[in-house]
Amino acid sequence: MNTATARYAGNLRTEATHVASGTTIQTDAPVDNHGRGEAFSPTDLVSTALGACIITTMGIVAERHAWDLTGSTFNVTKHMSTDAPRRIAQIDVALTLPATLDANARTVLERAAHTCPVALSLHPDLVQNVVFEYR
Template sequence: MSTATARYAGHLRTEATHVASGTTIQTDAPVDNHGRGEAFSPTDLVSTALGACIVTTMAIVAERHEWDLTSCTFEVTKHMSTDGPRRIAQIDVTITLPASLAPSERTLLERVAHTCPVTLSLHPDLVQNVVFEYK
């Protein structure tokens, strides 16, 4: 079974449907590449997927240990290459976690974060700068 189906919607936009749930997402080319920037660009989705995967993987471990991560947030910043082919050169991810986590809990969650499937799937030349804040 397919994961998603998609269609080109014109004007540098696509609409994808998640087969299992029926939810949809739209993409738009970024302003600096002929688009309107009115939706996630495909490279925005890659960057956001990295942050979402890291937090999801950490949450799986947290649930196993009954640690509450519901206040966890993340922010991503994508940096495109300025030379050579257009590609994502660096993704900065800042993850904010509860200050109440013990040092041993933090160590485990940070280790897990660096082994999420998206992290391991991205090309090694893509710089992944992951920062953890505890508030």
């Protein structure tokens, strides 16, 4: 079964549908690459997927230990290469997590963050800078 189906809508846009849920997303080429930047670019989705995968993996581990991560957030910054070929060179993920987590929980969760499936699937030359802040 397909994970997603998509169609090219013209003008450097795609419309994708998640088969299992029917949820849709659009992509647009970024302004610095002939697009209008009116939606996530494909490389924005990759970068955001890394952050989402990290926090989801941490959430799975947190549930196992009855640690509450509700309200945790992440910010993602994507850095494109300046040399050819055009590619993502670095992704910065800044996570904000509850200050109530003790040292053991923090160690376990941070270890889990670096083993999320997206992080492990990205090319090793892509720098993944993950920062954890507790407040």
